Amino acid sequence: MEVEAGDGRVYLPQKLRDKFGDRFELIDRGDRIVLLPVADDPLEALRDEFDDVDESATELRGRARQDAIDDAGS
Structure with missing residues (x-):
């Protein structure tokens, strides 16, 4: 699933926000990033x-x- 990024923000589809919420911690794994719901x-x-x-x-x-x-x- 693709997400949109712009202006220093990450835009998640409504389906993901409904499932995981609106707050995430961003983890830098070097070759990828991971969003953890808060x-x-x-x-x-x-x-x-x-x-x-x-x-x-x-x-x-x-x-x-x-x-x-x-x-x-x-």
């Missing part, structure tokens, strides 16, 4: 995303650290 209330979106997680932040951080160490060793 929730109207990012904190509420995080709460919803992690609503079913039973681990504490400390436990999640420890697991992430261990996963990174395991990945680095392989």
Whole structure:
């Protein structure tokens, strides 16, 4: 799908805005750009995303650290 750019702005088709919203973060990946939708209330979106997680932040951080160490060793 093509988007239109002009005057320093990116114009997205209404269909995409209806699906993903009107706010995006632009990520530069060198050979491409990525648009990530930004929730109207990012904190509420995080709460919803992690609503079913039973681990504490400390436990999640420890697991992430261990996963990174395991990945680095392989």
